[in-house]
Amino acid sequence: MRAQRHTLRIGTRVSVRVQVRTLVVIACLVVAVIALSVLTLAFGDLGVPPLQLPSALVADSGADSFVVQTLRGPRLLVALGAGAAFGVSGSLFQRVTRNPLGSPDVIGLTAGASAGAVAFGILWPGIVPLPAGAVIGASAAIALVYIATGTGFASPGKLIIAGIGVQAIALSFVQFMLTRIKREQATVLATWLNGSLEARSLRDAGIILLILAVFGTAALVLSRRLAIVEMGDDIADGVGASASHTRTWAVGIAIVLAAGGVAVCGPVAFIALMAPHVARVVARSNSPIVAGLTGAVLLMSADMIVQFAPIQQQLPVGVVTALIGGIFLGGLLISQWRKGAL
Numbered sequence: 403m404r405a406q407r408h409t410l411r412i413g414t415r416v417s418v419r420v421q422v423r424t425l426v427v428i429a430c431l432v433v434a435v436i437a438l439s440v441l442t443l444a445f446g447d448l449g450v451p452p453l454q455l456p457s458a459l460v461a462d463s464g465a466d467s468f469v470v471q472t473l474r475g476p477r478l479l480v481a482l483g484a485g486a487a488f489g490v491s492g493s494l495f496q497r498v499t500r501n502p503l504g505s506p507d508v509i510g511l512t513a514g515a516s517a518g519a520v521a522f523g524i525l526w527p528g529i530v531p532l533p534a535g536a537v538i539g540a541s542a543a544i545a546l547v548y549i550a551t552g553t554g555f556a557s558p559g560k561l562i563i564a565g566i567g568v569q570a571i572a573l574s575f576v577q578f579m580l581t582r583i584k585r586e587q588a589t590v591l592a593t594w595l596n597g598s599l600e601a602r603s604l605r606d607a608g609i610i611l612l613i614l615a616v617f618g619t620a621a622l623v624l625s626r627r628l629a630i631v632e633m634g635d636d637i638a639d640g641v642g643a644s645a646s647h648t649r650t651w652a653v654g655i656a657i658v659l660a661a662g663g664v665a666v667c668g669p670v671a672f673i674a675l676m677a678p679h680v681a682r683v684v685a686r687s688n689s690p691i692v693a694g695l696t697g698a699v700l701l702m703s704a705d706m707i708v709q710f711a712p713i714q715q716q717l718p719v720g721v722v723t724a725l726i727g728g729i730f731l732g733g734l735l736i737s738q739w740r741k742g743a744l
Contacts, residue, residue, distance in 0.1 A: 421685075421686075421687055423687070424687045424689050427685040428685075428692060428695065431692065431695035434699050435482065435698055435702065439478055439482075439702070440455065441706065442474060442705070443469070445706075445710055446709070448469050450469055450470055455470065458470040458471070459475075471604075476602045476603050476604045476606060476607045477599050477600075477602045478702070479604075480606050480610060480667055481599055481702045481705045482698045483610035483611045483613075483698075484610050484666055484667045484670065485663075485697040485698035485699070486695065486697050487610060487613065487614050487618070487663040488506075488659070488674040489674065489677030489678065489693040489695070489696050489697020489698065489700075490614075490618055490621050490693055490694040491655075491674050492506065492673070492675055492677055492678045493677070493678040493681065493688065493690055494628075494652045494655060494656035494659075494690070495653070495656050495674070496678050497628050498561075498649050498656075499561065505674040505675040506674050507569070507674065508562055508565050508566070508569075509544070509561055509564070509569075510543045510546075510547055510564075510567075510568035511543060511565075511657060511660050511661065512660070512669035512671075513543065513569040513572035513573050513576070513669075514540045514544065514568065514572050515536040515537070515539050515664040515668075515669055516536070516539065516669055517539045517543070517572040517576055518539015518540060519532050519533075519536040519539060519591070519594060520575070520576050520580070520595075522534070522539075523587075524579055524587065525579075533606075533665040533666060534665070536664050536669075537661050537664070539572070540660070540661045543568050543569075543572055546564075546568050547561065547564045547565050550564035550568070551564045580592070593718050594668045594718075595668060595669065596668065596718035596720035596721055596724075597668040597669055597670030597671060597718055597720025597723065598667060598668055598719060599667050599705050599719050600718075602666065602667070606666040606667075607666075609662065609665065609666055610662050610663065610665075613658065613659065613662035614659070614662070614694075617658050618659070618690065620655050621652075621655050621659070621690045622691065624651055624652055625688070625689070625690055628648060628688075629688070630643045667719070668720065669720070670701065670720045671720050671723050671724040671727055672723050672724060672726065672727020672728075672730065673697050673700055674697070676700060676726070676727055677694075678693045678696075679734065680696045680700070681693040681695075681696045684696075700723070700726075701723070704719050704726065707722050708721075708722055
């Protein structure tokens with residue numbers, strides 16, 4: 403049964419084809435984001451009552467404003483922005499590679515980011531901040547993948563094979579370095595390498611929200627051309643939507659979004675893999691908006707579990723997403739096997 407579509411007209415010259423189910427899902431996800439935001443700010447010993455949140459957002463001083471503007475607010479915005487960035491990035495990778503297991507992890511981006519963070523945190527400390535080192539490492543990993551394929555980002559199969567190789571090299575470097583440092587340093591780095599939202603600032607939030615605004619919009623604009631490419635390279639080339647160029651642009655946008663997320667909260671596991679799948683199931687659509695909002699909801703939910711779980715020491719948020727993602731991946735593999743896709 404085909405999804406019901408309607409034409410939304412803006413004036414007399416602009417019309418957009420919209421899917422009713424997608425719009426409903428987007429509205430529900432927006433409500434979920436708002437609800438999670440209120441719960442995150444209001445729950446716990448330091449929580450601010452919901453009716454006092456508006457005044458706490460604009461106040462210059464006071465305990466409530468400190469909690470909202472310094473402690474929980476920036477962390478909440480980073481979770482929202484990074485989750486959305488990972489979700490859109492994963493959606494683009496899966497569409498380009500035509501692989502339900504495609505994600506930034508597969509092509510070595512997150513492993514490269516981890517290697518960069520370790521290199522600039524241990525070998526060359528103080529040269530650049532840890533997040534900047536992660537971005538440099540991610541860029542280097544992607545450059546190696548680009549060169550190794552021999553065709554850039556145009557060939558999905560070569561992209562995955564080269565990415566697995568680069569990922570293995572980067573992870574071996576990380577493990578080697580972690581065995582050569584003091585226990586205190588290893589603990590700090592291990593927390594970041596698992597993905598953490600602790601001690602985030604408004605600067606971190608501004609960085610990821612700016613990246614999301616620019617490159618998320620670019621992903622939305624490119625989505626129509628990707629839909630044509632998914633019909634086949636011959637059809638795409640025939641109507642002027644160059645398959646090779648479209649894939650290259652899509653991978654480039656996905657890389658920036660994923661690197662931005664890694665820069666502000668570390669290589670959080672599985673969000674980029676899970677979000678596109680959940681989005682397709684609930685919306686029956688490849689819309690980057692749905693994937694982004696789903697990623698935001700997943701990361702915000704995981705962070706709520708981390709913050710308010712009744713344990714003495716707060717866990718990195720990546721531990722929770724890895725647990726959920728591992729279960730999800732197992733179910734996904736079983737589903738693909740039953741369909742004969744594996």
